[in-house]
Amino acid sequence: MNILTKKFSTREKILLSVLVIIIVAALYYMFIYQPLTASLNNSKSNAQALEQQLVALDIKVEQIKNMQKSIEEYADNGHIVSIMPSYNAGKQELVFLNSTLAASDDYYVGFTNITRQGNQIRREFSLKFTVDRYSDAENIINILEHSDLRCLISDFSVKPVEQDGRVETDEVEANCVATFYETMFGGVADAELPPDSAKEQEEVIGTYEYEPGSLGN
Numbered sequence: 001m002n003i004l005t006k007k008f009s010t011r012e013k014i015l016l017s018v019l020v021i022i023i024v025a026a027l028y029y030m031f032i033y034q035p036l037t038a039s040l041n042n043s044k045s046n047a048q049a050l051e052q053q054l055v056a057l058d059i060k061v062e063q064i065k066n067m068q069k070s071i072e073e074y075a076d077n078g079h080i081v082s083i084m085p086s087y088n089a090g091k092q093e094l095v096f097l098n099s100t101l102a103a104s105d106d107y108y109v110g111f112t113n114i115t116r117q118g119n120q121i122r123r124e125f126s127l128k129f130t131v132d133r134y135s136d137a138e139n140i141i142n143i144l145e146h147s148d149l150r151c152l153i154s155d156f157s158v159k160p161v162e163q164d165g166r167v168e169t170d171e172v173e174a175n176c177v178a179t180f181y182e183t184m185f186g187g188v189a190d191a192e193l194p195p196d197s198a199k200e201q202e203e204v205i206g207t208y209e210y211e212p213g214s215l216g217n
Helices: 010-076 090-100 134-143 198-208
Strands: 106-119 118-133 152-159 174-182
Touching: 010 090, 010 198, 090 106, 090 134, 106 198, 118 134, 134 174
Parallel strands: none
Antiparallel strands: 106 118, 118 174, 152 174
């Protein structure tokens, strides 16, 4: 019997209709409802992540505004505002030193040590220079201390220039030990970057193991 010419009973028609509805519903669930639901869930997750990022950015913007306000108030009170350039600012600092010491008769600049603690870089250096008078040496130190670059003088000495064991002019020889400060914010690590001492200290502390009650013995 050809099924195409077969007349279906009412019961068979109902069953076929139910089967077609089930197949259509399954196809809709698999190819439309599930992908659409997954897409909506992803969109919600992305929206929540974006909201969290916006909140974090708002907090940072507010912090930057407060910092800027504090800096402006600090400057308005007559204080010198300096910056910490991003690592590696060694060339910029060397150019600044050479420019500052250009008026001296003779000078030497030597970077002695670079250390890192967290995001802070300390670039230590030593200076030796000869100028016509003590006030010139004092002026150079003032330029270093009040420069836009963050510079801290840790040691400074000055003595008259002697010729054949005698002081015949007002020339003085000055020696200075100081430190430039830089930050890793916006900086790019290179081969010269020293290890982070703060991280090394955390790793060393983390290696110690204590038995219960041993700290009290």
